[in-house]
Amino acid sequence: MESFLKYAEKKGCNYVELKEYSGNKTSIQLENDKIKELSKGNALMYAARVMYKNKEGLAYSNKEDYKQLIDNAIKLANKNSKIIKIDELPKLKKSIKTKFKINPENIDLEDKKKDVMKLDLRKDYKKINSLRVNYSDNNRKLKITTSEGRELTWNDNVVGIVSVAYAKDGNRLEQFYKSKIKHQGYELFKKEASGIVNNSMEMAEKMLQSKLAKGGNYPVIIDQALGGVFSHEAVGHGCEADNVLQGATVMNEKIGKLIASTSVNIIDDGSLEEGYGWTAFDDEGVEGQKTYLIRNGFLEGYLHTRETASLLKMKPTGNGRAESLGHRAIPRMTNTYFDNGDSNFKEMLEKIKDGYYLKGSSGGQVNPSSGEFLFNAQYGYRVENGELKELVKNVSLTGNILTTLKNISLVAKDLEFSQGVCGKDGQHAPVGDGAPHIKIDKARVGGQE
Secondary structure (H helix, E strand, O other): OHHHHHHHHHOOEEEEEEEEEEEEEEEEEEEOOEEEEEEEEEEEEEEEEEEEOOEEEEEEEOOOOHHHHHHHHHHHHHOOOOOOOOOOOOOEEEEEEOOOOOOHHHOOHHHHHHHHHOOOOHHHOOOEEEEEEEEEEEEEEEEEEEOOOEEEEEEEEEEEEEEEEEEEEOOEEEEEEEEEEEOOOOHHHHHHHHHHHHHHHHHHHHHOOOEEOEOEEEEEEEOHHHHHHHHHHHHHHHHEHHHHHOOOOOOOOOOOOEOOOOOOOEEEEOOOOOOOOOOOEOOOOOEOOEEEEEEOOEEOOOEOOHHHHHHOOOOOOOOEEOOOOOOOOEEOOOEEEEOOOOEOHHHHHHOOOEEEEEEOOOOEEEEOOOOEEEEEOOEEEEEEOOEEEEEEEOOEEEEEHHHHHHOEEEEEOOOEEEEEEEEEOOEEEEEEEEEOOEEEEEEEEEOEO
């Protein structure tokens, strides 16, 4: 790579970033007792990002021709009118390898197919109408070399299982979704797959007995999954530095100010290997790291690319992420979560006479500039006099970010993580989110009026 870096320097580039990506992916889809998809493919991509006269250019190809990529990137930079400044990073040479016990590449495709077919466990559930299970694994390698003397390589492996079960009773149809995706090997499938499928079918059948929630203002407990979504959607997006620079977030100009209950600590941590958003290093060669967004209720930090960090005179946080080598890195979350508190679920329940316990997430929306949000729970329970009562469905949590953060009174010490894919500016990125149980003293619960 050294010869290509020198070539770019002679061409007048003041910064060069050369990348290589390779991946081998397997996908299997089971519908009831039949395999609907069975595929295995590979991807290969190369890219060059340059700063030429302090203007950025990015070129990519499936061919390993870095001279041509550098020339193309320079041409694109010449057409760019925006001046970009990034602060220099120290030299670093590092190779990271995801830890796993069973390499999916060593398992024959036909054996994977047989293993997935064994997940048709409908015989144990009388009201399951349909079952869909998706399995995937991706063995991938990313290498980044920069003119600053950074040479970083990540050999990664991701395995995922998604199960969607449909239950029917008369004319009533309910569904339930359960998934697990981690940076691991085939051992994740061996250990978790049957439990995930059984849980989706068990909950789908239980949902047939659920009732509609009664809308109104209530004290609410949210579980780890819904709390994780809150940390990601309501706080994380508001702390992405491009939104801050555009003034499109309620977090703008609030560094050092008390914006939440003092029991609230929210963190984004790309170095967390157990999270799906683990980022050994971001797409600009900055190592994944732990960044406090809110500490003891005070807004402490934002999530940066190298460009936004320079503009706001802050340090890069390892959050410059791109969907692929053909996309520009923008500020994105990694693993975003509420940290543990010192309470517990039982204590929270005992403090509620009339309220709700909301569990899981089935989507939602947030407006970072106004602070208004709406999150849909997968299901919940009515709480009366400290006890869980009937199961409820079609229940949502709505409100204002800053008001809700201040209404959090108790945070438990039972942190758990979930995973998902986050969309922003036409790009998608794998993310993790998490939380312990959280009690909100007053929140708007959407349901039947």
